[in-house]
Amino acid sequence: MNAASRPLDLPDASRRMQLLQLLADGEFHAGEALAKQLGVTRAAVWKLITALREQGINIESHARHGYHFPHAIQLYDAKRIAALLPADLQQRLRRIDTMLMVDSTNQYVLEHPADQTSPAVLCVAEMQSAGRGRRGRSWLAPFGSGVCLSLGYWFDAVPNGFSALSLVVGVALIRALRSLGVTGAQLKWPNDVLWQRRKLAGVLVEMRGEAAGPTHVVIGIGCNLRIPAPTREQLVATQTGVADLYEVLGEQLPDRNLLVATISAELLRCLASFSREGFVAFIHEWQQHDALRNVEVNVLRAEQTVSGLARGISEDGSLLVETPHGIQRFSSAEVSLRAGVS
Ligand code: BTN
Numbered sequence: 001m002n003a004a005s006r007p008l009d010l011p012d013a014s015r016r017m018q019l020l021q022l023l024a025d026g027e028f029h030a031g032e033a034l035a036k037q038l039g040v041t042r043a044a045v046w047k048l049i050t051a052l053r054e055q056g057i058n059i060e061s062h063a064r065h066g067y068h069f070p071h072a073i074q075l076y077d078a079k080r081i082a083a084l085l086p087a088d089l090q091q092r093l094r095r096i097d098t099m100l101m102v103d104s105t106n107q108y109v110l111e112h113p114a115d116q117t118s119p120a121v122l123c124v125a126e127m128q129s130a131g132r133g134r135r136g137r138s139w140l141a142p143f144g145s146g147v148c149l150s151l152g153y154w155f156d157a158v159p160n161g162f163s164a165l166s167l168v169v170g171v172a173l174i175r176a177l178r179s180l181g182v183t184g185a186q187l188k189w190p191n192d193v194l195w196q197r198r199k200l201a202g203v204l205v206e207m208r209g210e211a212a213g214p215t216h217v218v219i220g221i222g223c224n225l226r227i228p229a230p231t232r233e234q235l236v237a238t239q240t241g242v243a244d245l246y247e248v249l250g251e252q253l254p255d256r257n258l259l260v261a262t263i264s265a266e267l268l269r270c271l272a273s274f275s276r277e278g279f280v281a282f283i284h285e286w287q288q289h290d291a292l293r294n295v296e297v298n299v300l301r302a303e304q305t306v307s308g309l310a311r312g313i314s315e316d317g318s319l320l321v322e323t324p325h326g327i328q329r330f331s332s333a334e335v336s337l338r339a340g341v342s
Pocket residue numbers: 103104105106107128130131132133134135137139147148149150192201202203204219220221222
């Protein structure tokens with residue numbers, strides 16, 4: 001049996017968090033000053049710094065000035081996220097769980113769902129040790145480089161066009177990003193968010209249980225905020241093209257708590273209207289942001305590749321591809337652009 005998913009129980013976890021909070025401003029902090037603020041010895045500070053570095057957190061040090069992060073980072077704060085949500089949406093969220101490290105926020109929410117009396121729970125983690133992507137891939141997001149969030153949600157009844165849920169999430173992301181000043185983001189079927197044809201965010205929807213009656217889904221979102229150069233290189237080696245919000249917005253980059261609240265608010269709104277009206281309420285908007293429309297694509301399904309012209313989506317969210325044998329529909333597949341961008 002797998003160990004249950006929970007925030008990783010690290011030695012000195014609360015001291016580590018306090019130290020991160022002190023360093024979060026991106027300024028230099030002398031070891032001695034940190035020791036005083038934490039009420040520990042300088043050697044203990046050094047041990048904590050070493051432990052955080054071992055977790056993959058990039059803390060730079062300078063002989064005279066002390067320690068600092070390469071840039072300021074707003075750590076997640078459940079109270080701030082809640083305060084940034086409109087009151088009616090706050091009431092829909094049963095819990096907001098923030099943590100330094102977890103295996104996967106999706107796994108955590110699958111194991112700690114809301115009860116059905118208030119439909120949603122939100123989980124955000126500064127780092128994931130086993131972040132999951134679509135199709136069995138992993139999701140890489142070093143400390144402070146992005147947002148990793150999962151929203152657990154109960155549908156009282158399965159909405160019409162339920163199989164298109166992940167496309168609805170794409171629309172929610174486009175709305176959230178636009179309200180934060182990101183224009184020109186597009187959707188690559190089924191639900192990648194692209195900017196200038198490079199991947200800015202990804203969505204992984206997971207569910208357990210029956211697809212009838214009350215249904216619990218976990219919607220995981222990874223959004224790139226400020227990807228460090230080595231990670232960018234690593235990602236480019238495995239997938240083509242990575243974008244982050246820093247290159248779109250520069251110093252206007254939103255506070256991470258605001259980003260989480262904005263995405264969550266749009267998700268909760270979209271899920272409520274998806275429940276009421278089904279996918280039909282989203283088709284038109286999805287099509288407006290379709291990055292693949294009239295583009296030559298390769299569609300990989302069950303180890304077979306079909307090539308053709310992407311022609312939008314059907315009423316159930318399937319991808320339509322025009323081939324020499326007619327229009328083919330794909331409800332699940334991997335798509336790449338024939339021009340070489342995927
Ligand atoms: C993809 O594009 O492949 C989907 C990526 C989804 C990543 C997010 S990060 C938060 C949540 N927890 C996970 O383990 N995965 C999703």
